Amino acid sequence: MFDDSELRGLLSMSPTHPVLSVYLNTDPSRGNADEYRLRLRNMLKNLTLDEDVDAVERFFRQQYDWCGRGVVVFSCAGEGWLRSYTLALPVRDLVQAGNSPVVKLLTNLLDNYGGYGVILVDKQGARAFSFHLGELVEQEGVMGKPVRHTKRGGASSVPGQRGGVAGRTDHMDEVVERNMKDAVAFALRFFEEKHIRRVLIGGTDENVAQFRALLPKAWQSLVVGDFPMSMTASHAEVLEKALAVGLAAEREHEAHLMQRLVTAAAKGEGAVTGLARTLAVVNDGRVALLVLREGLREPGQCCRECEALAPANGNTCPACGGLLAPVPDVIDLAVGRALAHGGEVQVMAPSDRLLALGEIGALLRY
Numbered sequence: 276m277f278d279d280s281e282l283r284g285l286l287s288m289s290p291t292h293p294v295l296s297v298y299l300n301t302d303p304s305r306g307n308a309d310e311y312r313l314r315l316r317n318m319l320k321n322l323t324l325d326e327d328v329d330a331v332e333r334f335f336r337q338q339y340d341w342c343g344r345g346v347v348v349f350s351c352a353g354e355g356w357l358r359s360y361t362l363a364l365p366v367r368d369l370v371q372a373g374n375s376p377v378v379k380l381l382t383n384l385l386d387n388y389g390g391y392g393v394i395l396v397d398k399q400g401a402r403a404f405s406f407h408l409g410e411l412v413e414q415e416g417v418m419g420k421p422v423r424h425t426k427r428g429g430a431s432s433v434p435g436q437r438g439g440v441a442g443r444t445d446h447m448d449e450v451v452e453r454n455m456k457d458a459v460a461f462a463l464r465f466f467e468e469k470h471i472r473r474v475l476i477g478g479t480d481e482n483v484a485q486f487r488a489l490l491p492k493a494w495q496s497l498v499v500g501d502f503p504m505s506m507t508a509s510h511a512e513v514l515e516k517a518l519a520v521g522l523a524a525e526r527e528h529e530a531h532l533m534q535r536l537v538t539a540a541a542k543g544e545g546a547v548t549g550l551a552r553t554l555a556v557v558n559d560g561r562v563a564l565l566v567l568r569e570g571l572r573e574p575g576q577c578c579r580e581c582e583a584l585a586p587a588n589g590n591t592c593p594a595c596g597g598l599l600a601p602v603p604d605v606i607d608l609a610v611g612r613a614l615a616h617g618g619e620v621q622v623m624a625p626s627d628r629l630l631a632l633g634e635i636g637a638l639l640r641y
């Protein structure tokens with residue numbers, strides 16, 4: 276399972292040979308294994324790292340079981356290693372050769388889908404779940420004293436009010452309160468053990484409110500939502516709730532990024548959009564974050580003198596005026612250059628907004 280310690284391991288590597296990074300979306304909604312294979316072959320075909328391409332193809336042929344919704348492979352044939360992560364979440368397709376593994380897309384997944392804790396509460400007990408990157412890691416339950424319902428009839432009950440209102444007694448309130456406190460203690464221990472970073476609470480409005488109020492402040496700030504759910508819900512139902520929150524976080528992050536890009540580019544401050552302007556800042560090594568549409572490929576040109584990248588339609592190098600040679604995919608080269616200069620890359624889902632700005636753009640470091 277991919278986690279923070281795996282991430283730290285990848286980030287601390289300083290390979291002495293090139294690394295091939297492959298992200299492949301294998302979500303069943305996107306097709307079957309034959310279709311993924313074809314997409315993969317197309318993505319790998321222009322690469323010059325033959326040994327790594329062979330290693331990746333061998334991995335998909337011999338080891339990969341085509342389960343999950345996304346897979347990430349890093350290969351460094353020069354050092355003789357290959358690492359793979361099968362994910363229960365879809366990833367955006369990307370193939371990139373470089374000096375180090377491209378981990379940014381994985382860190383995005385950890386940010387949005389890592390370390391979810393879900394707690395289902397009622398008056399007697401609680402069930403706690405931990406989910407990481409779309410998978411159930413563990414679940415545990417706690418059961419307190421039974422809450423006996425001794426009917427007394429009369430007016431409707433007011434939670435927390437003393438004095439024996441209908442259907443509810445002081446004794447019952449005490450039992451419920453003790454059970455809730457036990458549930459909170461149980462949940463906190465569970466969350467701490469499982470390194471939970473955000474919390475969802477499920478149950479009736481009343482139970483959720485009571486549970487939430489008993490949580491220490493530090494944990495209250497980690498609660499990202501609540502929802503009505505029965506104590507007998509399956510872990511698949513609970514996971515669906517956690518995934519919906521992760522997806523919303525992912526969408527929000529991307530929408531925010533897009534807004535930043537559009538606003539800054541319009542002002543001409545700190546961002547550019549469109550292929551020609553983006554290639555120019557890539558050539559200058561000014562890219563902090565390259566934003567592009569998933570699967571984007573464009574024929575282009577590369578200067579024979581200074582290796583600057585240029586769109587397909589130019590006659591001479593925009594940097595030095597030298598002669599240009601055609602390249603089959605200038606996007607791939609641009610991503611590689613941006614990463615080599617310490618930039619990051621964000622692959623986006625296709626959208627009208629992205630199309631309107633030319634499907635590629637960059638936030639600049641200066």
Ligand SMILES: [Zn+2]
Binds near residue numbers: 579582592594597
């Ligand atoms: Zn040039």
